[in-house]
Amino acid sequence: MSHSTAVQSLGHAAPPSRRRRPIVLRVARTLTPLLWIGPSIALIGFAVGWPVYSMFRTSFLKVSSFGLVEGGNGGANFTKLFNEPQFASIIERSVIWVVSVVVITTVISLGLAQMFHKRFPGRRITRWALIAPWAASVLMTAIVFKWMLSPTSGLINVVGHHLGLVGSLDRADPLGVASTSFPWLIIVAIFVSLPFTTYAILAGHNSIPGGLYEAAAVDGASKWRAYWSITLPLLRPAIVVATLINIMNVFNNFPIIWAMTHGQPGYSTATTTVFMYILKGSDIGESAAMSVINFGIVAIFTAVFLKVSGWKTEVE
Amino acid sequence: MTTATLKAQQTRGVAQRRKRYPERPTWKTVVLTASAYIVALIFIFPYIDMVITSLRPQAELGTSAVLPKHFTFSAYSQLLSSGLLHNLLITVYIAAGATILVLVVAMPAAYYAARYKFRGRILFLLIVLITQMMQPASMLVGIYRQYFTIGGLDTVWSLILVNAGFNMAFAVWILTAYFGSIPRELEEAAMVEGTSRLGALRRVTLPLAAPGVVTALIFTFIAAWNEFLVALTLTTTPDKQPLTVAINSFLGAYSIPWQNLFAASVIATIPVIVLFALIERKVVSGLTAGSIK
Numbered sequence A: 001m002s003h004s005t006a007v008q009s010l011g012h013a014a015p016p017s018r019r020r021r022p023i024v025l026r027v028a029r030t031l032t033p034l035l036w037i038g039p040s041i042a043l044i045g046f047a048v049g050w051p052v053y054s055m056f057r058t059s060f061l062k063v064s065s066f067g068l069v070e071g072g073n074g075g076a077n078f079t080k081l082f083n084e085p086q087f088a089s090i091i092e093r094s095v096i097w098v099v100s101v102v103v104i105t106t107v108i109s110l111g112l113a114q115m116f117h118k119r120f121p122g123r124r125i126t127r128w129a130l131i132a133p134w135a136a137s138v139l140m141t142a143i144v145f146k147w148m149l150s151p152t153s154g155l156i157n158v159v160g161h162h163l164g165l166v167g168s169l170d171r172a173d174p175l176g177v178a179s180t181s182f183p184w185l186i187i188v189a190i191f192v193s194l195p196f197t198t199y200a201i202l203a204g205h206n207s208i209p210g211g212l213y214e215a216a217a218v219d220g221a222s223k224w225r226a227y228w229s230i231t232l233p234l235l236r237p238a239i240v241v242a243t244l245i246n247i248m249n250v251f252n253n254f255p256i257i258w259a260m261t262h263g264q265p266g267y268s269t270a271t272t273t274v275f276m277y278i279l280k281g282s283d284i285g286e287s288a289a290m291s292v293i294n295f296g297i298v299a300i301f302t303a304v305f306l307k308v309s310g311w312k313t314e315v316e
Numbered sequence B: 001m002t003t004a005t006l007k008a009q010q011t012r013g014v015a016q017r018r019k020r021y022p023e024r025p026t027w028k029t030v031v032l033t034a035s036a037y038i039v040a041l042i043f044i045f046p047y048i049d050m051v052i053t054s055l056r057p058q059a060e061l062g063t064s065a066v067l068p069k070h071f072t073f074s075a076y077s078q079l080l081s082s083g084l085l086h087n088l089l090i091t092v093y094i095a096a097g098a099t100i101l102v103l104v105v106a107m108p109a110a111y112y113a114a115r116y117k118f119r120g121r122i123l124f125l126l127i128v129l130i131t132q133m134m135q136p137a138s139m140l141v142g143i144y145r146q147y148f149t150i151g152g153l154d155t156v157w158s159l160i161l162v163n164a165g166f167n168m169a170f171a172v173w174i175l176t177a178y179f180g181s182i183p184r185e186l187e188e189a190a191m192v193e194g195t196s197r198l199g200a201l202r203r204v205t206l207p208l209a210a211p212g213v214v215t216a217l218i219f220t221f222i223a224a225w226n227e228f229l230v231a232l233t234l235t236t237t238p239d240k241q242p243l244t245v246a247i248n249s250f251l252g253a254y255s256i257p258w259q260n261l262f263a264a265s266v267i268a269t270i271p272v273i274v275l276f277a278l279i280e281r282k283v284v285s286g287l288t289a290g291s292i293k
Helices: A002-011 A021-059 A077-082 A088-115 A125-136 A138-148 A154-162 A178-206 A210-218 A223-249 A255-260 A271-280 A284-309 A309-316 B004-019 B027-054 B072-082 B084-115 B121-133 B136-149 B156-180 B184-192 B198-227 B229-234 B243-250 B258-278 B280-291
Strands: A061-065 A069-072
Touching: A002 A125, A002 B258, A021 A061, A021 A154, A021 B121, A021 B156, A061 A077, A061 A284, A069 B156, A077 A284, A088 A125, A088 A178, A088 A309, A088 B027, A125 A154, A125 A271, A125 B136, A125 B243, A125 B258, A138 A154, A138 A255, A138 B027, A138 B243, A138 B258, A154 B136, A178 A223, A223 A271, A223 A284, A223 B004, A223 B027, A223 B121, A223 B156, A255 A271, A271 A284, A271 B136, A271 B229, B027 B258, B072 B243, B072 B258, B084 B121, B084 B156, B084 B184, B084 B198, B084 B243, B084 B258, B121 B156, B136 B229, B156 B198, B156 B229, B184 B198, B229 B243, B243 B280
Parallel strands: none
Antiparallel strands: A061 A069
């Protein structure tokens, strides 16, 4: 297997030297990695590590609305957060948000990748179109959807009206009604997640040797059978990576909800991220507590992913 | 056999498998092509509406007509007189700064992690992977408190640091995979011929890793270009805000000036879509290196 030899040869990168080297050289040897990876660690430490520390610390502090620390607060910020009347429903909604967006995105992307992997006239142009929601700012996509869903003149409402799906145009306000606003937010989140996922799976398709399908055809396997037994297993790494990145993106997604509904009506479309932002305006300590919970959820997702992805074999 | 030759063989296999289009397209191709175009249309539909709305005259904004009767560029000329171009410039600074910082920091780290087994390598890659999961949103209060403490509110450098810090992990990850897929024998061959290690890196490895580097670069640039939440949190003065935040503040107006808002959006969106379209194929191969080895 050519692949494993390549990996093994990497393993013997530095042939061990039995000869004792002068101390200066040995110190230099130990420090060499730091020279190469040190800056990246420093950047992670400053831009990611510091905020994590600061977030945990703030969650146990009493902070005035002007940002002045008024001393320790013990676990009071968390108690206050858990006692918010809408806390449970916000957690529940965040779970629905992530699961529905990620699952539907992955399923649709599998179909889209299958379609755009085939050759047809104009494939390049259509693939470019597919990129748009990925390249464009999520915020701006969300704003366009808000515009297209606005009462009276929103294009989606108008088209729905012509199709007989929407009654009076002046009253059509899908984002103003709790029962329809959240599904629309999910649709927009799927819309912006599709390009990345589809492209990741397309990349997976490209790495599958065509000979496998010929062999399967010779053996008399049906197209479905070939898809199920060859394509899907070989796409697994691509799907896993895409799903991981999606979960994080969707869970942390803020612009869609903020631009389209601000978490309203009431708190009916607020996820934990949005709730944290709303709290930031009134009580930084409580907001930090919400932040810590979010961080914990992300940490759990991360751990689960690390376990299933087999990343270690990938880097070794 | 090395990974590169294996890949080359795969590519040849794919090339052989592909046949020229038959003279008369089959029904299957017709249906496939038609549905692909419909899907493509759905994907650019919101952006088409964005462009159309930016060209709508004020009088036709509230109407339910799908297409306006007249088109006007007044929203774009108003853009010049409004401060939004200044906000766009701030976005350019942030995105360019973050991209440069990421490349300078991520490339050596990725190269070293791909080439050498050193103590703490696995730990380093684990930290990178964990950082990749982390997003500013999940630690927003911490970010705010940090820059509040060190005087980084309303500054460009703070946003460069945040964007670089959170996007570097993806760059390291994808570049490590890329450098790892380049056979070290190629570098060694160059070194046998008298090139220094750094020379081999510059003349052999970097050109081969270029698609990965471009991918990492574009990813970072677009992420920083489009970033919204941290900028919303760290900047309060209108003339210090990047374009996303400035556009968002339009939404707070009693009567939203949609055409101005979308004129700015069009200007901010078209560069990134074009940039992305230019490297579409490389993105795919870059992603392959990141996810499937």
